[in-house]
Amino acid sequence: MTTDRTPAPGSRPDPVLRCADVTRTFGRGDARVHALQGVTLGVRPGELLVVRGPSGSGKTTLLHVLGGLDAPTAGRVWLGERELTALPADDVLAARRDEIGYVFQAFGLVPVLSAAENVEVPLRLRRVPPAERAARVADALERVGLAGHADQRPYELSGGQQQRVGIARALVAAPRVLLADEPTGQLDSATGRRVMDLLRELVHTAGTAAVVTTHDPELVARADRVVDLHDGSLRTSDR
Numbered sequence: 001m002t003t004d005r006t007p008a009p010g011s012r013p014d015p016v017l018r019c020a021d022v023t024r025t026f027g028r029g030d031a032r033v034h035a036l037q038g039v040t041l042g043v044r045p046g047e048l049l050v051v052r053g054p055s056g057s058g059k060t061t062l063l064h065v066l067g068g069l070d071a072p073t074a075g076r077v078w079l080g081e082r083e084l085t086a087l088p089a090d091d092v093l094a095a096r097r098d099e100i101g102y103v104f105q106a107f108g109l110v111p112v113l114s115a116a117e118n119v120e121v122p123l124r125l126r127r128v129p130p131a132e133r134a135a136r137v138a139d140a141l142e143r144v145g146l147a148g149h150a151d152q153r154p155y156e157l158s159g160g161q162q163q164r165v166g167i168a169r170a171l172v173a174a175p176r177v178l179l180a181d182e183p184t185g186q187l188d189s190a191t192g193r194r195v196m197d198l199l200r201e202l203v204h205t206a207g208t209a210a211v212v213t214t215h216d217p218e219l220v221a222r223a224d225r226v227v228d229l230h231d232g233s234l235r236t237s238d239r
């Protein structure tokens with residue numbers, strides 16, 4: 001049987017990444033922590049979803065579970081048609097490498113590599129040929145406004161520039177999904193706003209499905225949709 005996957009005119013595309021009834025519990029007995037409790041959500045192509053919540057509400061845990069970096073105690077996660085939570089570890093690793101880009105609060109750049117070499121890492125992992133790698137790295141650095149900084153090491157760049165390298169690295173391989181954990185947490189508020197504007201523009205242009213965590217109210221304004229996490233449970237937000 002064949003299925004027509006073309007969305008009807010005016011209908012919204014299916015979520016690229018979704019989870020259902022996800023629970024993550026750490027520790028045992030008196031030390032038990034319910035980091036996530038019954039979380040269900042999905043993110044569509046080209047959508048910037050912000051997960052807002054206070055410290056300890058479960059934002060990082062949620063991103064880890066969505067991105068296949070951690071397994072839920074209960075519940076299921078799908079990336080496209082495939083259930084991540086049912087895949088063998090090697091297949092989860094391949095899905096992470098091929099389909100998900102990550103941006104971290106502390107940038108996560110390799111200090112001994114130049115900006116261009118940092119951005120190139122995901123393409124090397126995917127065994128993209130060198131000439132194509134060079135072209136895609138140059139394009140990614142251009143898109144984040146760092147064309148003139150390709151040879152600089154992270155310590156030679158400002159915080160905002162380092163995070164733009166982090167974004168270029170996350171998007172260089174055109175992943176279906178972008179996961180960003182407080183990407184502006186280390187930046188002053190003006191730089192944070194510029195980085196978030198850039199993220200939003202890149203996500204919309206490339207049609208990437210993005211989940212970004214923050215507890216910065218200013219950044220929420222850049223979201224297409226906002227959900228609130230409180231003590232591991234989700235509430236839909238009207239801002």
Ligand SMILES: Nc1ncnc2c1ncn2[C@@H]1O[C@H](COP(=O)(O)OP(=O)(O)OP(=O)(O)O)[C@@H](O)[C@H]1O
Binds near residue numbers: 053054055057
């Ligand atoms: N590996 C772990 N072992 C035990 N408890 C954990 C672990 N990871 C997270 N937790 C607990 O789960 C809860 C949620 O933590 P999480 O880091 O997801 O919150 P967060 O919203 O990202 O917080 P922050 O904004 O401070 O980064 C917290 O109570 C935390 O202490």
